[in-house]
Amino acid sequence: MLAFRVGLLISSVILMISGLWAGLLRLGWQLPTNVSAMQHGPLMVVAFFSTLIALERAVGVGKFWVYLAPLLLGLAGFLSLFLGTTALGLSIYILGSAIYLASAIYLFVLQKADFSFVMALGALSLFLANIFWAFALPLTTVVIFWASYLVLIITGERLELSRFVRKPKLAVQVFLASVVVNILGLVVSLFSQGLGVRLVALAFLVMAAWLLRYDIARINLKRSGVYRFMALALLAAYFWLAVAGLWFLVVGMAQAGPNYDAPLHAIFVGFVFSMVFAHAPVIFPAVLKLKIEFSKILYAPLVL
Secondary structure (H helix, E strand, C coil): CHHHHHHHHHHHHHHHHHHHHHHHHHCCCCCCCCCCHHHHHHHHHHHHHHHHHHHHHHHHHCCHHHHHHHHHHHHHHHHHHHHCCCHHHHHHHHHHHHHHHHHHHHHHHHCCCHHHHHHHHHHHHHHHHHHHHHCCCCHHHHHHHHHHHHHHHHHHHHHHHHHHCCCCHHHHHHHHHHHHHHHHHHHHHCCCHHHHHHHHHHHHHHHHHHHHHHCCHHHHCCCCCHHHHHHHHHHHHHHHHHHHHHHHHHHCCCCCCHHHHHHHHHHHHHHHHHHHHHHHHHHHHHHHCCCCCCCHHHHHHHHC
16 A cells, blocks of 8 residues: 555656646747647646545544545546547546545545535535546636635645644634635536636635634744754645635636736645645654654745
8 A cells, every 4th residue: 555655656756747747838948748838737737636635534544445536636637648639538637526525524424524515515625626627618718626626625724733722712713704705616616717716816815814823833833854844845835826816806817818817826736735735744744654864955846
């Protein structure tokens, strides 16, 4: 099983590099590659991030069938590298996200809590986004579901950890209200994209403010070593989530150009990658079954 985990982890890194390579192509770089610039977003979000997140979930659950989610999501990513976007690849993406959704529901059944429900909603957002993608809905429709998937999954995890921080009961209700607004915004976006995206943006802003106030990162910031590193990465992530929320709230969902790219990269690069760095000292030792010593060199990629 360890070799299988390592293989999935290495696969996710390869998919990340491929996605970044496609991003350079999208910027106009002339590079030798078989990857299309249009694959940049799907490779990063649906292949790399989703494989990594699903792997983390599988390690936590410990059931073999849950490992099918990262396996299929990674497989679909590699198919897209060699064959482009095909019906087969899209079908495997959908199947992988369906298993991931099933694992989220399984966890909610085991532990009926607000945070597990939020994460299940995030998994549902990924599943629906992949279906919309397969049925060729506009990418601006799909991408807001992808963004919400990552935000709900990650903030759900942080909500769970915030149990160690004293806060009024009203605080949790405010967070859950923002989740409701997020889901409402996704539904509305299918009929009125401008209004729907702004509702999602409002939810992102509230979540960012809530996490800046109640996340355990504020406590760990006073500590040293890996705890301080993780805290700084988390706070950076919340800052970028707020930037994305504010941008979408003011501009809405642009069809192309800087107003399209900037808020999405604030989420996918600023928010999500900062979260990856924050969780890496925990995820990698758990997946690899190794003790990894913290080094200040980790601050370099975080700053970048």
